[in-house]
Amino acid sequence: MLRGCAGLLRSWALRGPKRGRSFSSEVLHVDHSLPNPSWNEDMRLLFDQFMKKSEDGSWKRLPSYKCNPPERIEDVKIFFPDAKLLKEQMSQAQQFPRSLGEGVGFEYAMFHNHVEDRTVCIFQGGPHLQGVPGFLHGGAIATMIDSALGMCAILTGGIAMTANLNINFRRPIPLCSVVVINCQLDRVEGRKLFVSCNIRSMDEKTLYSEATSKELPLPLYVVCLNLLWTFLGLGVVRFWVCFCFDLVLSPTNAQKFSILSHAKNKLKVFLSITGREALAKIY
Amino acid sequence: MIRRGFQAAVRLGQHRALFGGPQVLPRLNLTSAFGSSTDSLVSRFCPEKTDLKDYALPNASWCPDMLDLYQEFLEKTKTDGWIKLPSFKSNRDHIQGLKLPSGLAVASDKSDWRIFTRCIQVEGQGYEYVIFFHPSEKKSICLFQPGPYLEGAPGFAHGGSLATMMDETFSKTAYLAGEGLFTVSLNIRFKNLIPVGSLAVLNVHVEKIEDQKLYMSCIAQSRDQQTVYAKCSGIFLQLQLEEESPQ
Numbered sequence: 001m002l003r004g005c006a007g008l009l010r011s012w013a014l015r016g017p018k019r020g021r022s023f024s025s026e027v028l029h030v031d032h033s034l035p036n037p038s039w040n041e042d043m044r045l046l047f048d049q050f051m052k053k054s055e056d057g058s059w060k061r062l063p064s065y066k067c068n069p070p071e072r073i074e075d076v077k078i079f080f081p082d083a084k085l086l087k088e089q090m091s092q093a094q095q096f097p098r099s100l101g102e103g104v105g106f107e108y109a110m111f112h113n114h115v116e117d118r119t120v121c122i123f124q125g126g127p128h129l130q131g132v133p134g135f136l137h138g139g140a141i142a143t144m145i146d147s148a149l150g151m152c153a154i155l156t157g158g159i160a161m162t163a164n165l166n167i168n169f170r171r172p173i174p175l176c177s178v179v180v181i182n183c184q185l186d187r188v189e190g191r192k193l194f195v196s197c198n199i200r201s202m203d204e205k206t207l208y209s210e211a212t213s214k215e216l217p218l219p220l221y222v223v224c225l226n227l228l229w230t231f232l233g234l235g236v237v238r239f240w241v242c243f244c245f246d247l248v249l250s251p252t253n254a255q256k257f258s259i260l261s262h263a264k265n266k267l268k269v270f271l272s273i274t275g276r277e278a279l280a281k282i283y
Numbered sequence: 284m285i286r287r288g289f290q291a292a293v294r295l296g297q298h299r300a301l302f303g304g305p306q307v308l309p310r311l312n313l314t315s316a317f318g319s320s321t322d323s324l325v326s327r328f329c330p331e332k333t334d335l336k337d338y339a340l341p342n343a344s345w346c347p348d349m350l351d352l353y354q355e356f357l358e359k360t361k362t363d364g365w366i367k368l369p370s371f372k373s374n375r376d377h378i379q380g381l382k383l384p385s386g387l388a389v390a391s392d393k394s395d396w397r398i399f400t401r402c403i404q405v406e407g408q409g410y411e412y413v414i415f416f417h418p419s420e421k422k423s424i425c426l427f428q429p430g431p432y433l434e435g436a437p438g439f440a441h442g443g444s445l446a447t448m449m450d451e452t453f454s455k456t457a458y459l460a461g462e463g464l465f466t467v468s469l470n471i472r473f474k475n476l477i478p479v480g481s482l483a484v485l486n487v488h489v490e491k492i493e494d495q496k497l498y499m500s501c502i503a504q505s506r507d508q509q510t511v512y513a514k515c516s517g518i519f520l521q522l523q524l525e526e527e528s529p530q
Contacts, residue, residue: 127397131450
């Protein structure tokens, strides 16, 4: 079930949420990572370039909605049972950074390459993201970096949360300009995912920022539950498949031992193999 | 050959990134880096009379914790040397009469530009915050309440919203403590998620000022200090603003 939740979140990130109950269908179904009138020429050009790259299937555009899908809300209830998700707040809630109006805040689209395991985000910062007059606020840049790195981590390792974010700002980004955020997974150490990114201009000649992040996946007790379920799930399925296979191909074995003891021996063997496989899968 | 070498060195210096080397930046005027300059910066930053709307004032969306602490610090502005910083629609409103150095100034400045932390105009839905600054101790405290439009994980504030609030508090503190203008680096360690609608208290200290940079630290925690939400260290670059030429 829990592995199913992680898988659901990954597929949601790629596909989009299903029909919800609390949000208006109009809000829920608008994919904001598509061109709109506020996008300037540079942004449209980059978007078209990546859509062309998506034609051979190596790249995939990630949809982006204003509200958290119901599956994600259920996941939070499992992982954070103390969370007081007030009904009123949930009906008003909007996913940051999509909560600003069209063209004035974050206009972005993310693309993922599953072969190279990297994520690219094209981003146009609007006039309501100002810091120093004429330039993007450092916090707006940090928000975009956190979103992009978080998505990179989720697509690689399932549900994850930022533990550490380290950003070096090289040059200020002018307001309303278009930049490209290139994210990649650097390494995995146990439950920790180390991701990094850089922010460059469209022509890649100007480096604006570099960042590294440590993302932590599910809490340890959830990992253990997940491991147990995988262990049992894989073990049970494989046991029955191989047991039936044995019965069909080697009837003499089944004749020699009673069916129960035969089943017991097979279960022991496959659970030991499955346990190792499950550990390798999680870690 | 020597002349060609000099010319190459000049070209190299011009092509360096803005923050690549201190020799590219205008040198900070040393006489403005100490003592009373903080007072003059504060008085310019906090105009006594203005028609501009101050967003850092209590409203109906503020939770009781935030209102209590606000009143507490408002009392301290009379007795303990704290100053409540106003929060206007744009940073330009805080530096009236000043402009960025000519190499960085933007040619056009549109009236619809807003500071990021005041971008969500619906009361209580975005960033609700107020910053108190202590000039002599070079420290700040920010009372921050994230609204439902800042959601990341359902029911909790997006990590980027806390990063933004820390950057904004650093920014105001750095400017008033030593004319810090641009963020050079941010290093945030997230510990816990902030529930939407609850209060987070950000304590910022200036650790040192060295080589045209301000080094600051911040800790974001709950009001009772039992839950630490995040710890952060930041470095800001000092850059002196120029007087605008009268037109």
